[in-house]
Amino acid sequence: MSVLLEFSMFPTSDNCRDGSSVSKQVAKIVDAIDKSGVAYQLTPMGTVVETNTMREALDIIELAYEQVSGCDRVYSSLKFDIRKNTKNRLTSKIKSIETQLKREVQK
Template identity: 40%
Template sequence: MSVIIEFVIVPLGEISLSRYVAQVVKFLDKKGVKYTLTPMATIIEVPTLSEGLKIIEEAHELMFELGAKRVSTTIRIDDRRDKERKMEDKVKSVLEKVKEG
């Protein structure tokens, strides 16, 4: 099974966040984590909730390493255990229903 987690990390007091987001993306690439970057959040797909929370904790701490003095992180978890599905499956399901009319 896999867990899909959406998270937003905001170093408070910053106007532009792109340099921080870029470092999180590099971090996820280095960790080999499957992710989707959206305009407002990052979504990861991981085998377990604990693994996902650990990754987000590390990304949160990365903000302090980059010089942030205060950080706010929001997390939304989709943990479904009755069947296997991936991020793409959720999008595909909606698009199929759109085509149905």
């Protein structure tokens, strides 16, 4: 099974912000994900991770929250794409689109 999870998480409270920036807190989250060994891709608007189970995906959310748990208020948005009998969709989905684009250019 492949569980793709796209999420964003950041503090909204003044006690964890540097002016309008939350990059210091987000960097803590990304560092923890990196150290976890889970496949991930950072994007400008969030992070995408791929796990083998829903439990592992939810554990990543808990890990991320632990990095900002000292903040008075934290915002998070989550999206899941769960598919049985497949793996490595973090890269294979992109490769599929790139293949389609090459076909269109060759036409």
